[in-house]
Amino acid sequence: MEEFDTHLEDDHLHVVAPPGSGKTVLGLEMVQRLDKKTLILAPTLTIRNQWYERMLECFVKDRNCIETSFSIKKPATLTFSTYQSLHSLFKNDLEYSSEKLLKFFQEAEIGTLVLDEAHHLKNEWWKPLFNLKKLQDCTLIALTATPPYDSEKNELKKYFDLCGPIDMEIGVPELVREGNLCPHQDYIHFSEPDAEQIQYIITYRENLMRFVETLKANKDFIAFIQKHPFYAETEAHLEEIYKNPERFSALLIYLNAAGATIPKTKVEFLGIKAEKVQFPSLSYEWVEALLTPFLIEEREYYEADEALLLHIEKQLRKIGAFDLKRINLTGEKSLYRKLAQSPSKLKSIVEIVKAESQNLQRGLRMVVLSDYIRKEFLEVQHNQSVSEINKLGVVPIFQFVRNAIKNDVDFPLRREKLGVLTGSLIILHNSVIDELSTLISAENFIQEILWETEFVIIKPNVQGSKKMVAAMTQLFETGHIEVLIGTKSLLGEGWDAPAINTLVLASFVGSFVMSNQMRGRAIRVHSLQPSKVANIWHIACVDPTSETGGADLELLYRRFGAFCGISLQGEPYIENGADRLKLLPETKKDVPLLNQKMMALATKRGEVMQRWKKAIGDGDVLVRELKVNYEKPQTHGQLKKLYFKDALRFLILELSAIFTVLLPELFFKNLTTLLAKGVLFFIYALVLGFAMILLPKTVKVVTLYLKYGRRDKELIKIAHALKTAMVAKGMILEAEQKVSIKVDAFEDGSLSCYLLGASAKEGILFVTYLQEIINPIENPRYIIAQSNWVRKKLGFSNYYSVPKVFGERKADAMVFYKAWKRYNGVAQFIFTRNTKGRKLLLKARFHSYQDTEKVTSRGALIWK
Structure with missing residues (x-):
């Protein structure tokens, strides 16, 4: 709030803060300061109602002192509504007319527009919001816990076009330090697929390898590629080739892999001397790039070869690599589905319940979140084994835990402490029904005994349904329920139960947004337990046939990118991403031993609190940095020496x-x-x-x-050039000498780069643009070729993208180029939208394909 006036100079404010940190209260405070008629839009009715409740709790003593409305058709001083209601108004009442929409809200004198968690938007909801953004003299406030960084590029672009660049990112460390969030730690319980699943994965991979080998030996397809205009008449189609360099590269890489002799002239169109070319191997990604235009995008142009293409399509369909008009050779969807829903995860959940219940005894307040209910597994009869349950879901989890309690006399959780809460299924132990009746009249629900068990299915009427979630929440808060199993759709967002001290994410949704929202249920502070420490459990099924651990583990890595946390062992530090666990490379070696280690660490909640205190005390600001490394697994030690020193x-x-x-x-x-x-x-x-x-x-x-030179020095030069250009363009408001650049080198060979002395917004933009520069060339408007006399003689050049923000106008691109030369010396500045430039762009892109030391980079948040 100290920088509130500065941020509002452009009538825009975009704030990112974790779930449970008080964004609603912050938003209401900003609305109060602006003191204009306001429309507040939320993704759900629950969250919409929370805005109204927080207003009553924190800002007004008499609810009648301010005019409010829940109807978007009847705007008041404060109007609380949802994105869906806005779209309905736009569609049904205003007939999709942008002019009518603007006129309606201008006449209502709306001067402040608040967008809460705008990442929820469906495609059809964007248009009315972009129209609302055109309201005259209207201030836009966007609040979110997680920008949808992992969405498709066009979706992410729409999000930032609507909400604007991030002005302030309020970090978890600051909130833990101030007591707004509790100390917490993430743990992973690993499981292994059963023999049937492993055989499925092996068979899929064998079929895939067989398909690629068959394709390389397919003489008809080789001849088909050789007669393609890009290859047969290359010079006559240069303009098209330069517009689509990946496709031309895919043709050459395939022919090279198939053993065909490629004339030197073809390679020279890439801008590379034929005797120096080293074609990349024909990876699955290159096969996808090769086949997609022929089988999907331009199929109608190849009618004469339909029989050949249809044969290839049938082969792909047979192995499950052609689905929904998309070729997917890596098979992450089909393989991931198998691993993500592996029944072995049910055993993991039982082990976690047992360990946490043993540790916390009657103090346990655990929530298990899953994606689906799976009601078909409700009646597991006494003569059936739970081992026959083959899917992950709320009911399977309930049955596995219930069965474990029944068959293990030493199981620490008492059966009456287990419950289920979803939108359409509620299960309680029969001994808790009387307690429920004190919260909801027995007239408002009926009971149905669950097949030969002591549990009861609760079926509320319309009146009871309105109060059921609140009643079950109270039973959980007071300890009548210690383990509550539910769906992420009901409990994963907007649900408030501060007593939660253990969360199990039995969900295979890997999006940044949902992962962060689900964790937000557990990390809220609890006024009755000031020393609360939360454990958050993630479950992953390891693919023993994959070098990386498989698709399920890769999705888990992505999930960890959405939030900051404390390192698991060693010197404590706070960072986002899975690197802080330092255990993931071991996952394939010994899963049981790793789980045992995780379980032991999870019992030390007091240590977690101390680690947070130490790490927070050692830093004072959450820095957005770029982490860079170069992948070459087989010679990593050598790379560390050669490239980073x-x-x-x-x-x-x-x-x-x-x-x-x-x-x-x-x-x-x-x-x-x-x-x-x-x-x-x-x-x-x-x-x-x-x-x-x-x-x-x-x-x-x-x-x-x-x-390559020294990678750390190269990175510093590039970073200085970028900083200078940003200062010149007014993107960094502080004087250039007041903002410094820091590059840290780590033992594993990686580097990190960040700004000191800049605002949060400037730091975010700096990292975004730096990543654009150093990542492999895609299709920028301008590129820079960096070389010197010796490198030219040896045939070396390094290529860098001019960030898009500088590339839209030549004058801005020249500002960047001037700063580049100041720190990096003589370089070639290339416009890529003409024939000569596109040829050099093709050379630059193929250069990155040839480079065996691949650049990998990711934006990271770290407390320093």
């Missing part, structure tokens, strides 16, 4: 070691030979031996150094 320095150190340690040792050990055959022979032998040992390494080191 000065390569020549290591060579000099090695030579020093030879002359100070090895040479004297050789001299004394071979003194007899020296005296017998003479000094000259000994020197020749030494020179020859050292040449054989050092020459290949020396050539490689010097070549790599000339090509």
Whole structure:
């Protein structure tokens, strides 16, 4: 709020803060300060009602002192509504007319528009909101817990076009320090697929490999590719090729993999000397890029070859790689579906319930969130085994936990403490019904005994339904229910139960938004338990046939990118992403041992609180940084030395070691030979031996150094150029000398880069643009080719994108280029929207395909 007036200079404010941190109260305070008629839009009725409730709790003593409305058709001083209601008004009353919409709200004198969690928007809801943004003298306030960073590019663009750039990101560490959120830790329980699932995965991969090998040997398809205009008449189609360089590259890479001889002239169109070209291997991604135009996008143009294409399509369909007009060879959807819903996860949940209940006893308040109810598993009869349950869901979880309690006399959770709450299914132990009746009249619900158990299905009437969630929440808060199993749709967002101290995410939804919202249920502070520490459990099924651990684990990595947390072991630090757990590379080695380790750490809640205190005390600001590394798993140690440190320095150190340690040792050990055959022979032998040992390494080191230089120094130069350009364009308001750049190098070879002294908004923009520059070239309007005389002679050039924000106008691009030359020296500035520029763009893109040291980067939030 101290910077409120500054942020509102452009009639816009976009704030990001975690779930449970008080965004609603913050929004109401901003509305009060603006003091104009306001329309507040929320994604659900529950969240809409929370705005009204917070207003009564925190801002007004008499609800009649301010005119409010829940009807968007009858705006008041404060109107609380939903995005769906706005769309309904736009569609049914205003006949999709943008002019009528603007006129309606201008006549209503709406001066402030509040968008709460705008990431929920459906496609048809965007248009009325963009029209509302055109209201004259209207201030837009956007509040969210998680921008949809993992959405499609066009969806993400629409989100930021509507909400504007982020002005302020309020971080978890600040909120934990101030006591607005409780200390918490994320844990993972790993499971392994059963034999049937593993066989399915192996068979899928074998079929996929067989398909690619068959495609490479398909003489008819090779001939079909060779007669394609891009290949047969390359020079006549250069303009189209330069507009679609990936496709031309895919044609050449396929033909190379198929063993066809590719004329030098074809390769030279890539801007690369034919004798130096190294084609990438034919990966599944390249096969997708090759086949998609022929089988989907431009199928009608190849009627003469329909029989050939249909045969390939049938092969893809047979192995499950052609679905919904999309070729998907990596198979992440079909494989992921198998792993994500693996029944082995049910056993993981039972183990977590048992361990947490043993640790917290009657103090446990656990919520388990799943995607589906799965009512078909309600009646697991006494002669049936729960092992026959083969899907993940609310009822399967309930049956597994119930069965574990029944069959294990030492199970710490009492059966009456287990409950289910979803929108259409409520289950309670029969001993808790009397307590429920004190909260909701028994007349408002009926009971149905669950097949041969002590549990009851509660079926409320219309009146009872309105109060049921609140009543079940109270039973949970007071400890009549200790483990509550529900759906993410009902309890995952907007549901408020501060007593939660353990959350199990049995959901395979991996979106940033939903993951963060679900965690938000657990990390709220509890006034009755000031020392509350929350454990958040994630469940992943490890694919033992995959080098990366499989699609389920990859989705978990993505989920961790949505939130900040404390490191699991070692020196405490706070960062987003899964790196802070430091256990993930071990997942394939010994799953039971890793789970045992996680369980042991989860019992130490007091240590978690101390780790938060220490990490928060060691920092004072949440910094948006760019983390950079270069992937080459087989020679990671070598890469660390060659690419992130000065390569020549290591060579000099090695030579020093030879002359100070090895040479004297050789001299004394071979003194007899020296005296017998003479000094000259000994020197020749030494020179020859050292040449054989050092020459290949020396050539490689010097070549790599000339090509790449020192990665940390290169990154600093690029970062300084960007900062200077941003200052010149007014994107950084502080004087250039007051904002500094910091680059940190880590033991694993990675680097991080961030701004110090800049605002949160400036830091976010800096990282975004820096990532654009260093990531592999896609299709920028301008690129920069960085080289020098020696590199040119060796045929090396490094290519960088000019960030889009500078590339829209040539004058802005020149500002960036001028700053670039100041720090990086002479470079070539290339406009890519003409024939010459597109040729160089194609060369730059193919250069990145050839590069065996792939750049990987991600924006990270870290407390410093």
